[in-house]
Amino acid sequence: MKIPLPFPRLVSPRRLHEAGVLGMNRRNHAYIMRYNRRADYPDVDDKLRTKELAIRFGVATAELIGSIRFQYEVRDFERLVGDAPDFVIKPGHGSGGRGILVVKHREDGRFFKPDGSSCDYDFVYEHISNILSGLYSLGGQVDYALFERCIDFSDVYSRFSFQGVPDVRLIVFRGYPVMAMIRLATKESDGRANLHQGAVGVGIGIRDGRPRFAAQHNREISRHPDTGALFSELVVPEWEAHLELAARCAEMTSLGYFGADIATDRRRGPLLLELNARPGLAIQIANGQGLLTRLRLIESLPVGAHPTRAEKIAFAREHFN
Amino acid sequence: MSEHHHSRRLLYIVVGILFLLSAVVFYVKLRYLNFSLDDRNSSFYQVDADLSFTPEPGKTVRIVLALPDVTPGFCYGLGPADGKFRILGQGIDRRAELELPPSQEEGRRRVIQYRFRIVRCEPESQPAVPPRVMPETMVADSVRIAGDALWKQADPELRLSPPARIPALLRLLGAATPPERQKLSIRGGVEGSVAGAVEILNRHGIPARPLAGIYLDEKHSQQPPSLFLEAYYGGAWHVFRPNTGEEGLPPDFLILQKGERALFEVSGATGSSVRFAVTRVPVGAERLNRIRASILGERLLPDLTLFSLPAAEQNMFKHLALLPLAILLIVLTRNIIGIQTMGTFMPVLIAMAFLEMKLLPGLINFTLILTVGLAIRFWLSRLNLLMVPRISAVVVVVILLMQLISVAANVLRLPDFMAVTFFPLIIIAWTIERASTIWEEDGPVNTLKQLGASLVAGALCYLVLSNSYLQYLLYTFAELNLVLLGIILLLGTYTGYRLTELVRFQALAVKR
Numbered sequence: 119m120k121i122p123l124p125f126p127r128l129v130s131p132r133r134l135h136e137a138g139v140l141g142m143n144r145r146n147h148a149y150i151m152r153y154n155r156r157a158d159y160p161d162v163d164d165k166l167r168t169k170e171l172a173i174r175f176g177v178a179t180a181e182l183i184g185s186i187r188f189q190y191e192v193r194d195f196e197r198l199v200g201d202a203p204d205f206v207i208k209p210g211h212g213s214g215g216r217g218i219l220v221v222k223h224r225e226d227g228r229f230f231k232p233d234g235s236s237c238d239y240d241f242v243y244e245h246i247s248n249i250l251s252g253l254y255s256l257g258g259q260v261d262y263a264l265f266e267r268c269i270d271f272s273d274v275y276s277r278f279s280f281q282g283v284p285d286v287r288l289i290v291f292r293g294y295p296v297m298a299m300i301r302l303a304t305k306e307s308d309g310r311a312n313l314h315q316g317a318v319g320v321g322i323g324i325r326d327g328r329p330r331f332a333a334q335h336n337r338e339i340s341r342h343p344d345t346g347a348l349f350s351e352l353v354v355p356e357w358e359a360h361l362e363l364a365a366r367c368a369e370m371t372s373l374g375y376f377g378a379d380i381a382t383d384r385r386r387g388p389l390l391l392e393l394n395a396r397p398g399l400a401i402q403i404a405n406g407q408g409l410l411t412r413l414r415l416i417e418s419l420p421v422g423a424h425p426t427r428a429e430k431i432a433f434a435r436e437h438f439n
Numbered sequence: 440m441s442e443h444h445h446s447r448r449l450l451y452i453v454v455g456i457l458f459l460l461s462a463v464v465f466y467v468k469l470r471y472l473n474f475s476l477d478d479r480n481s482s483f484y485q486v487d488a489d490l491s492f493t494p495e496p497g498k499t500v501r502i503v504l505a506l507p508d509v510t511p512g513f514c515y516g517l518g519p520a521d522g523k524f525r526i527l528g529q530g531i532d533r534r535a536e537l538e539l540p541p542s543q544e545e546g547r548r549r550v551i552q553y554r555f556r557i558v559r560c561e562p563e564s565q566p567a568v569p570p571r572v573m574p575e576t577m578v579a580d581s582v583r584i585a586g587d588a589l590w591k592q593a594d595p596e597l598r599l600s601p602p603a604r605i606p607a608l609l610r611l612l613g614a615a616t617p618p619e620r621q622k623l624s625i626r627g628g629v630e631g632s633v634a635g636a637v638e639i640l641n642r643h644g645i646p647a648r649p650l651a652g653i654y655l656d657e658k659h660s661q662q663p664p665s666l667f668l669e670a671y672y673g674g675a676w677h678v679f680r681p682n683t684g685e686e687g688l689p690p691d692f693l694i695l696q697k698g699e700r701a702l703f704e705v706s707g708a709t710g711s712s713v714r715f716a717v718t719r720v721p722v723g724a725e726r727l728n729r730i731r732a733s734i735l736g737e738r739l740l741p742d743l744t745l746f747s748l749p750a751a752e753q754n755m756f757k758h759l760a761l762l763p764l765a766i767l768l769i770v771l772t773r774n775i776i777g778i779q780t781m782g783t784f785m786p787v788l789i790a791m792a793f794l795e796m797k798l799l800p801g802l803i804n805f806t807l808i809l810t811v812g813l814a815i816r817f818w819l820s821r822l823n824l825l826m827v828p829r830i831s832a833v834v835v836v837v838i839l840l841m842q843l844i845s846v847a848a849n850v851l852r853l854p855d856f857m858a859v860t861f862f863p864l865i866i867i868a869w870t871i872e873r874a875s876t877i878w879e880e881d882g883p884v885n886t887l888k889q890l891g892a893s894l895v896a897g898a899l900c901y902l903v904l905s906n907s908y909l910q911y912l913l914y915t916f917a918e919l920n921l922v923l924l925g926i927i928l929l930l931g932t933y934t935g936y937r938l939t940e941l942v943r944f945q946a947l948a949v950k951r
Contacts, residue, residue: 128941133948135936141944143774144934216880251825308882315881336946408947 138408140399149413153292153374154395161371162393165210165264172390175370177363179390180383183265185210192246195265196239204268207246209254211261215310217254219245220268233281269389272382274355278302278320280344281309285381285391286322286360289401289409292375293368293427294434295361296412298322299404300354304334305344318342319404320349324438327357331406338406359388361434365427367393377401412438450928457925464918476912484557484655485718486693490703491550492711500539500707504553505651505696524553541707548710556720557655557693578638585622586639589615601645601672606684608636609668613682632681633666637699646671650678651702652694653715657757661714664695664702721915758791758904760914763923765790765900770930772896777937780893781870781877788863789893790900796858798901802894804859808840809890812871813878820875834868 134141140149160167172179183205184198191198199205203224209217219242221229228236246263248254255261275284282303289297299319303309306316313319318339321331332339332349341348354360364378367390377397380388402409415437424430469476494500506526524535535553578586593599593607612620612632620627623635633649640647647670653662667688668679678688688694696702705711765787772778772786780786793801815836819829841859848856870893878886903909913919936944 127945128938129945129948131936131941134941134944137944137948139936139940139944139947141934141936141940142777143937147932147934247825251827253826312881314885333946336943338946402944402947406947408944 134408135410138411138414139402140409140413142399144410145399149291149375150396154376155372158372159395161373162376162395163211163213165208165212165392166262168390168393169264169266171370172367175366177366177370177390178386178388179266180206180269181267183267185262185264186246186250187262189247189250192243192250195242195246198265202267206266206268207242207249208264208266209249209261210264211255211259212249217245217249222268269381269391270384270386272355272384274382275300275302275352277345277347278342278349278352280304280307280342282307282311282317283381284311285379286354286388287397287401288360288364288378288380289397290364290368290376290378291413291416293365294416294424294430295324295364296416296434296438297401297405297407297409298324298327298360299401300329300352301404302342304342313398313400313404318349319400320352321401321405321407322354324361325435327354327360328352330439331404333403333406336403355382356387358431361431362427363388363390365431369427447932450932454925454928457921457928461918461921461925465916468916468918483720484693485720486555486557486653486655487716487718488553488555488703489550489661489714489716490553490705490711491548491714492705492708493546493548494539494542494708497541498707499541500549500705502537502539502551503704504535504713505700505702506533506535506555549708578642582623582638583642585619586635586642589623589635590639590643601670602677602686605636605640605645605668605670605677605679606686608639609679609681609684612636613684629666629681633668636668636681640670648698650694651696652692653717654689655691655693655717657717657719660716660755662716663712663714665692669697721911757910757914758794760917760920761904761906761910762787763920763927764909764913765903767923767927768900768903769896770927772892772899774930774933775937777939778892778896779889780896781873781889782866782893785866785870786893786896787900788866789897790904792858792861792863793897793901794904795861796855798898798905800853800855800858801901802898804844804856805862805894805897807844808837808859808862808867809871809874811840812837812867813875816871816875830868830872833871834864837864837868837871 161171162168166185169179169182171177173182183200183202186192186195186198205221207219207221212218220232221242222232223230228238229242230236249261249263252259252261269283271283278284279302284300284302286298286300288295299321301311301313302318302320303311304316304318308315311317316335318332318334320329321333322328323330329349329352334343340350360380363380367376367378371393373393373395375395375397377394379391379394381391383389399409424433488504490502490504492500492502504524524537527534527536537551539549539551589608589611591597593611594604599607609632612623612635615632617627620631620635623638624631626634637647637649647668650667650669651664652667653664666681668681669676670679671677677686679686680689703711703713766784769780769784769787772780773783789801789805792805795801796804812833816829816833819832824832841862841864844859845857848854848859874886874890877889
C-alpha cells in the first residue's frame, strides 16, 4: 500500500479533459443516469434474471443448476446439486465477487475448494444461510442463492496471474464495445482481481484483442510483479467471440452503458460471467486512454447508423484501437 | 438529449428563484425590519421558568415566583403578562403570583410556565445597598456549637480577614459530609452549605444572605437554579461560590432572588420544582413578531415564527439550523473532493454528538466505541450468526459500552465523556458492521482510510455546527438555507472532475 505524499501533484482538469478522461461525476450524470433506466437494473443486479435473459438471447454462460430461496430448502442443497461433480454458489444480488463459494470436486461428503482446502456440509449450509439472510446482497436485502456449474477456466492466462482466474471486462455503450481490459491478480491483491487492491489491469485493443498497455496502482508496468511474464505476450483467444458476446448482451437488456465480464472456458469458449450497470473507471488507467473520446464518438453517430451487431462491431474495431 | 437540456434549464430556473427569494427576504429583514448581522448586541434573552408540582386534591394552589433583581449589565423586561400572574412588590422583593382553583383530580402533575425577557445593557455602577439589620434568630444550641466549631476551623487563629475567611468556611462546608452538614441545616447539598454559612456569618457579625439565579446560556435546556453566597463587609456586598469559595459572580449570571425567601413557593401542592430554559432571541425577530401581532391581532392567530416557540424547542431548532450547511459540506467532500466516507451522513450525525461533548472527548469516545465494537464484531463473526441478529448484538454491545463509559466518566469526573449517549446508536452499529466487512474484503488499510476520512469529515462538520455566529446567522436569516438548497441542487449536476481524480488519472494526462 502506497501512502500518497501529503500534497500529491495535481494535474489540471483541462489536460485531463483534453486526454478524454471520464470522471466519476460525468460517468454518473451523463452516462449512467442518462442511458441506464432504473427499472432495467434488475437485468444485471439479479443474477437469475441475467441468466434467463442470456439463455433467451443466446449469450453463453455457465450452466445453471438451480436456486434456493427459502431457509427450509437449504437442508437439501445436495439434492439440488445432484450428480454435478463441481458447482458454484453465488448470492443472487451479490456484487464485486462477494459471497461466492466454488466447489471444485466432492469426495466422501467433503467439498473441495479450488485452492485445495476442503469444508464440510455444515460450512456450506452456513454459507447458503448467510446468502439468504442478505449478508452479501446490496443493502442487506433478503436474497437467494444461485447454483451453477464451475467454468473450466482455460489456462491461457495462467502465467499472467498470481492465483485467481482472469476475466475480460468490456465496456459496452449503446451496443458498441468501446473499451476492454483484462484484470490479473497479484500476490499483493491476494489473488483477487480488484485493481484498487493491487491487481494489474491490462488494456486490450478492441481491434485485435491484443494488449495495449498495462498498469498497476495507476502506474505503467510491463511484467507481472509475481510471475515475471511479459504482458505484451498476452493474447485473448477467440477475440471475435468476445465482441460478439458483448454486443449480444446489449440486445438482451435496454441498459445503454454497462460492463460485461467474460471468462474463457476450455471447451465452450467465452462465457458471460456477469454484467455491471456501474462499471468502474479504472479501465482507463489500464488502457492508458480516456473513455470520454470514444463515448463522444458513439454519441455523435446518428440513430440507426449501424443497425446490426456485426456493423457495430466492425465500427468499433475500426475506431477503437 | 433535448430532454436533458430541458431538465437542466428547469433546474437553473428553480435555483434562480430560490436565490432571488432568499435575497429579497434577507434584504427586507435587514433593511426594514432591523435584523442585525451582528450576533452580540442585538438580541435579548427569553427565560421560561417551568414550575411543576402535584396539586393536592381540593386545595387552592398558590404559586409565588421571585422575579429578577437588578444584575449589573442586565435590564429586565417582564413576561408576556398573559393575565394569569399578578406582579407584587418592588426591587428585591418583586414576585409573580398565581392562584389556581382547587381541582379534584388526584396526583396529576401540572406544569405552569412563566416567561420573562432579559435585555443586556451597559453596566451601570450602583450604590451598594447596606444590609437591613438582621434580626437575631433563635438557633438551637447544637447548631450554634457546630457552627462555632466550623468557624474556628476555618480560621483557627482568628487572624484572617473576611475575604479569606469566607472562602475557607465555604470550602469546609463543601467538603463536609452530609451528617456533619445536617447539624447546621436541615437542607442538603449546596443549599445546606449556603444556609449554614449564612447562619454562621450572621451570628459572627458579617451580614450574609443566599443569592439564587440562573446562567444565561443556552447549553442546558432544563436548568435548575444555582445558589451563591453574598456577604457584606468593607461597605460592599461580595459574592462567593459555594464549595470552592471563589469570589465574584460568573459572567452571564442573572440574579433572581436575594435573601432568605425562597426562589419560588407553591402551597397546596407537593413535589414542586422549577427549571429554567434560556434562549437568545434576536431583536429584529422580536420586532417582526410585534408587527405581525399588531396586524393579525395577537389573540386571533398564534405567532408563526420560530421565535414564538417555547425556549427548549427553539434551542433544538438552532441546532437544526446549521444542518443544511453541514450537509452541503458532505456533498462537497463526496462529489467535489471525492473522498469516500463510511455511510453518507454518518459524519454529520457524529458531529452532532460531538456538539454535546466537545471535539476531543468526542473523538476519543468514538474511537473507543468503534475499536471495542469492531473487536467484538470480529469475535461474533466466528459464531456464524445471521445478519440481523448479529447487528442487533452489536447494538446491544454498543449500548452497554456507552453505559460503561458514562459510569467510568462519572467516577473519573470527566463530565464531557458522560454525554457519550448522544452518539447515534444504530448508525454506530451499522458503521461497525460496514467497517468489519470492508476490513475482511479490502483489508485494514482501506478500512482505516475510510474511517479516518469519516472522522475528518465529522470534525469539519463539528467546526461548522459549533460556530455560534454561523448558527446565529442561519437561525435568524433562515432564508439563507434556500441558497444552500440551491447550491446543493446545482452540485447535483456537476460533471467535472473530482479533486482526487486529478491525482488518480494523472498518468493519462501525462501520456498523450
